[in-house]
Amino acid sequence: MSKKLDGKVALITGSGRGIGRSIAMKLAEDGARLVINDLDADPAQETVEAIKAMGGEAVACVGSVTAPDFSERFIGAAVEHFKGIDIIVNNAGYTWDNVIQKMTDEQWYAIMDCHLTAPFRILRAAQPVIRALSKAEMDGGVRKVRKVVNISSMAGVFGNVGQSNYSAAKAGIMGLTQALAKEWGRMNVTVNCVAFGLIKTRLTGSTAEGATTNIDGRDIKVGVNPGLLSMMEQTIPLGRGGTPEEAAGSVYLFCIPESDYVSGQTLICSGGLTGM
Numbered sequence: 001m002s003k004k005l006d007g008k009v010a011l012i013t014g015s016g017r018g019i020g021r022s023i024a025m026k027l028a029e030d031g032a033r034l035v036i037n038d039l040d041a042d043p044a045q046e047t048v049e050a051i052k053a054m055g056g057e058a059v060a061c062v063g064s065v066t067a068p069d070f071s072e073r074f075i076g077a078a079v080e081h082f083k084g085i086d087i088i089v090n091n092a093g094y095t096w097d098n099v100i101q102k103m104t105d106e107q108w109y110a111i112m113d114c115h116l117t118a119p120f121r122i123l124r125a126a127q128p129v130i131r132a133l134s135k136a137e138m139d140g141g142v143r144k145v146r147k148v149v150n151i152s153s154m155a156g157v158f159g160n161v162g163q164s165n166y167s168a169a170k171a172g173i174m175g176l177t178q179a180l181a182k183e184w185g186r187m188n189v190t191v192n193c194v195a196f197g198l199i200k201t202r203l204t205g206s207t208a209e210g211a212t213t214n215i216d217g218r219d220i221k222v223g224v225n226p227g228l229l230s231m232m233e234q235t236i237p238l239g240r241g242g243t244p245e246e247a248a249g250s251v252y253l254f255c256i257p258e259s260d261y262v263s264g265q266t267l268i269c270s271g272g273l274t275g276m
């Protein structure tokens with residue numbers, strides 16, 4: 001039986017771990033060929049191997065999405081290895097929190113660069129490739145729908161204490177989504193956004209576990225205070241944080257043909273939480 005994403009080429013940033021990895025596995029299970037990215041080479045390669053182990057195809061494009069040459073390398077990897085682009089998921093990210101009076105310019109720009117400027121550059125670099133593919137298909141009388149899914153957060157929809165940088169960037173990606181849905185409709189590209197609530201990953205693990213991520217030479221603490229984490233879970237109507245697989249499921253909805261006429265939308269995946 002043919003799969004819904006058979007042969008599609010999907011590019012996913014930050015897919016070495018967490019939600020990005022689960023999205024990659026979900027799309028690969030449904031037949032997509034993957035360009036895997038992560039800041040860290042080992043987890044990226046591990047995702048590639050996991051996809052190959054189940055009979056799929058994947059290549060890694062390692063490096064920070066904020067590097068000036070990243071977008072060209074990332075789009076180039078898809079064209080070189082798979083001769084096309086069908087799905088782009090802008091997922092890579094981390095948080096670097098502080099109340100506004102203590103937030104440095106460096107903190108502000110680092111989060112803006114990762115969550116907003118990098119997706120903008122990736123999509124800008126993808127445009128000529130998608131335009132050429134779409135034009136050739138339309139000239140041949142074929143309408144092929146492509147998909148962009150940008151990852152936002154409840155912090156972007158409602159704001160969050162200590163996250164003015166992250167909230168602003170995640171609100172910005174919703175604006176970028178809406179603008180591009182209008183610009184790219186004529187190329188048959190749907191552009192949507194998924195805003196997550198609490199999903200249990202390294203990003204939201206307990207700070208007691210002491211995980212850090214090294215971004216551009218800086219060790220940044222990841223995780224949430226355990227007391228706050230359990231309080232957050234109690235406010236969720238479904239009574240728990242989501243799994244990365246559940247998060248991936250909501251992204252998948254925007255990647256399959258059933259959503260071909262949905263564009264410019266933000267889907268909240270939060271276990272029923274409607275505010276913060």
Ligand SMILES: NC(=O)c1ccc[n+]([C@@H]2O[C@H](COP(=O)([O-])OP(=O)(O)OC[C@H]3O[C@@H](n4cnc5c(N)ncnc54)[C@H](O)[C@@H]3O)[C@@H](O)[C@H]2O)c1
Nearest residue numbers: 014017018019039064065092093153196198199201202203
């Ligand atoms: N987990 C949640 O509760 C939650 C909630 C709302 C939104 N989000 C968003 O979901 C996305 C995925 O987060 P996650 O929870 O899976 O986190 P995670 O830390 O488990 O995974 C994120 C991955 O992105 C990679 N990454 C970080 N910065 C990068 C960069 N500059 N270039 C390339 N790769 C980079 C990390 O190395 C990591 O492997 C992020 O955009 C995050 O803001 C997560």
